[in-house]
Amino acid sequence: MSGENRELYHHGHHFLRDRGDLPFHDDLSSFLSQRPSGATLHDLQGHDLQAPSPYMSFTDYLHGSSDYGLLAKAFDMSYPSPELLGPRDGGAVKQELVVDTNITANLNVSTGGGGGGGTTPATPNSSVSSSSTEAQGEEDSGRWKKDQQKVQEEEEKQQIKEGEDGGDKTKKVNKPRKRGEKRQRAPRFAFMTRSEVDHLEDGYRWRKYGQKAVKNSPYPRSYYRCTTQKCSVKKRVERSYQDPTIVITTYEGQHTHQSPATIRGSTHILAPPPTVPTSFRQDLLIHHQMPQLNAGSQQMQGDANPNVYLPTLPTPLQQLQFPDYGLLQDIVPSFIHNKQP
DNA sequence: CGCCTTTGACCGGCGC
DNA sequence: GCGCCGGTCAAAGGCG
Numbered sequence: 490m491s492g493e494n495r496e497l498y499h500h501g502h503h504f505l506r507d508r509g510d511l512p513f514h515d516d517l518s519s520f521l522s523q524r525p526s527g528a529t530l531h532d533l534q535g536h537d538l539q540a541p542s543p544y545m546s547f548t549d550y551l552h553g554s555s556d557y558g559l560l561a562k563a564f565d566m567s568y569p570s571p572e573l574l575g576p577r578d579g580g581a582v583k584q585e586l587v588v589d590t591n592i593t594a595n596l597n598v599s600t601g602g603g604g605g606g607g608t609t610p611a612t613p614n615s616s617v618s619s620s621s622t623e624a625q626g627e628e629d630s631g632r633w634k635k636d637q638q639k640v641q642e643e644e645e646k647q648q649i650k651e652g653e654d655g656g657d658k659t660k661k662v663n664k665p666r667k668r669g670e671k672r673q674r675a676p677r678f679a680f681m682t683r684s685e686v687d688h689l690e691d692g693y694r695w696r697k698y699g700q701k702a703v704k705n706s707p708y709p710r711s712y713y714r715c716t717t718q719k720c721s722v723k724k725r726v727e728r729s730y731q732d733p734t735i736v737i738t739t740y741e742g743q744h745t746h747q748s749p750a751t752i753r754g755s756t757h758i759l760a761p762p763p764t765v766p767t768s769f770r771q772d773l774l775i776h777h778q779m780p781q782l783n784a785g786s787q788q789m790q791g792d793a794n795p796n797v798y799l800p801t802l803p804t805p806l807q808q809l810q811f812p813d814y815g816l817l818q819d820i821v822p823s824f825i826h827n828k829q830p
Numbered sequence: 831c832g833c834c835t836t837t838g839a840c841c842g843g844c845g846c
Numbered sequence: 847g848c849g850c851c852g853g854t855c856a857a858a859g860g861c862g
Contacts, residue, residue, distance in 0.1 A: 697835055699854060712853070716833085725853095 675721075675742035684736045687711060687726050692748035695724065706730035720745045 682689055688697075688711065695713035703710045708728035715722040722742040729735040 696833080698856090700836075701852070701854095704851075710852090714854095 677739050677741045679737060679739035681729070682736045682738060683734050685734075687728060687736055688713070689726075689736060689738060693717070693722075693744065703727055703730070708733065715744060717744070717746050 688695070694716040696716045697711055698714050699712035700709050701712070706727070708730055710725055710727035713724045713726065715724075720742075722740065722744050724741065725739040727737050729737055
């Protein structure tokens with residue numbers, strides 16, 4: 490269970506425009522099935538997309554006011570504002586960005602650490618990583634906006650009802666939402682990992698609260714919630730049915746606390762600021778891809794933000810040992826921690 | 831005993 | 847209005 494070799498692959502980058510609720514089994518599957526080997530960006534049709542601005546890192550985007558639209562913009566995806574978009578398919582307008590950022594690296598990693606309440610399976614085989622970001626507006630665009638309207642109406646109704654009959658709900662799962670407490674969706678971020686286990690160790694403690702069969706897939710989708718009080722981060726884990734070796738993890742929300750693993754280790758690692766969506770910290774992965782991104786297509790600007798990516802990249806392994814690997818430790822903390830001398 | 835997973839039921843949104 | 851579907855709840859049971 491420990492000291493397994495892990496491989497991080499690297500290949501192309503993909504961007505998906507999503508129309509559904511992270512329909513990984515539709516889009517991702519095609520995505521996976523046509524993984525290119527080149528260093529260019531592709532949309533689902535295989536068209537090349539422009540590389541993102543070299544001036545910003547993914548984290549920059551992600552940190553930046555949580556405006557995931559920026560990310561899309563950076564990838565020249567003409568991220569539309571909800572206002573500009575008519576209802577698509579009569580419903581919500583969503584945008585999905587999937588970045589396939591495979592990295593090749595060999596790591597000797599012993600798993601185990603990571604919090605996981607002891608029951609979380611280790612991650613014997615992590616690797617491929619890909620990330621996907623759902624614009625913050627995601628469900629906001631269509632559905633969410635609608636919802637917002639409804640909320641008020643319903644709140645009013647609720648108030649009236651409560652006044653009338655004390656609001657006796659005998660249904661089982663009928664938890665009346667409090668005023669204003671309505672189904673809100675935090676920004677989501679998904680990435681793919683080649684792994685034998687579904688639930689990847691990421692340094693946080695998760696409680697599984699549901700599992701559903703996934704349409705068109707033999708593999709179920711599991712729902713996890715961060716066990717830390719007041720932390721409402723959730724994550725969904727499912728396996729690609731096209732490539733069962735790939736696990737698709739979707740994080741939703743931001744941790745309001747430090748990673749238990751980080752605390753426990755209490756190394757010199759700087760705990761990331763809570764404002765930073767820890768799930769998004771894949772800088773190193775992203776950094777990795779960047780040079781390739783630009784290779785042969787877009788020229789690196791000489792004065793590019795050093796925060797972005799390095800002109801001369803160390804080996805993947807070296808990179809993963811970056812001093813600031815704390816950025817990555819939420820994603821692959823066990824890699825890192827165990828690699829520490 | 832505390833924490834976790836499992837699992838069937840339920841809710842709410844959406845398309846037809 | 848109805849059915850489908852994704853997401854969530856919560857009781858029950860397992861495990862260390």
